Amino acid sequence: MLAVSPRARLPISKVSSRPVLLDGVREAPIHDVRAVALAAADTPESCAAQLAALLLRVEDLESRFAEQDAFLDALAARREEIHEAFTTRGQTLADARARHPQRLADSADRVLVTLTRRLAALPDPDTPRPEPVFRLMAFRAA
Numbered sequence: 001m002l003a004v005s006p007r008a009r010l011p012i013s014k015v016s017s018r019p020v021l022l023d024g025v026r027e028a029p030i031h032d033v034r035a036v037a038l039a040a041a042d043t044p045e046s047c048a049a050q051l052a053a054l055l056l057r058v059e060d061l062e063s064r065f066a067e068q069d070a071f072l073d074a075l076a077a078r079r080e081e082i083h084e085a086f087t088t089r090g091q092t093l094a095d096a097r098a099r100h101p102q103r104l105a106d107s108a109d110r111v112l113v114t115l116t117r118r119l120a121a122l123p124d125p126d127t128p129r130p131e132p133v134f135r136l137m138a139f140r141a142a
Contacts, residue, residue, distance in 0.1 A: 051087070054082050
């Protein structure tokens with residue numbers, strides 16, 4: 001699981017402050033933004049929101065550089081990577097959310113079985129209890 005960095009809570013537009021040169025264009029590295037957004041996505045809903053924000057950013061880049069075919073091909077590959085990463089993460093989080101109630105029910109069952117076993121091991125309150133051994137020994141010594 002990815003660790004959430006302090007930058008993960010920043011808006012997508014302010015995630016990376018160091019621009020790099022991509023085919024003559026200065027832009028924040030999209031892989032950095034993707035990693036931070038993926039780390040910040042801790043629910044299926046936030047995965048969908050982060051995915052939408054990143055896809056909007058990729059569309060913006062595609063519209064700005066529509067005449068550069070090599071750059072567009074690279075952006076299309078990145079779009080697929082981003083989509084795959086976020087849908088996988090969202091599905092993993094949804095599966096974990098669905099398993100949580102089952103784990104709670106299993107835990108409650110284990111507690112009830114343990115209580116039943118321990119209650120069965122307790123002596124019946126109506127039967128007389130034997131004298132503790134230390135009292136019998138003290139009586140014989142006197």
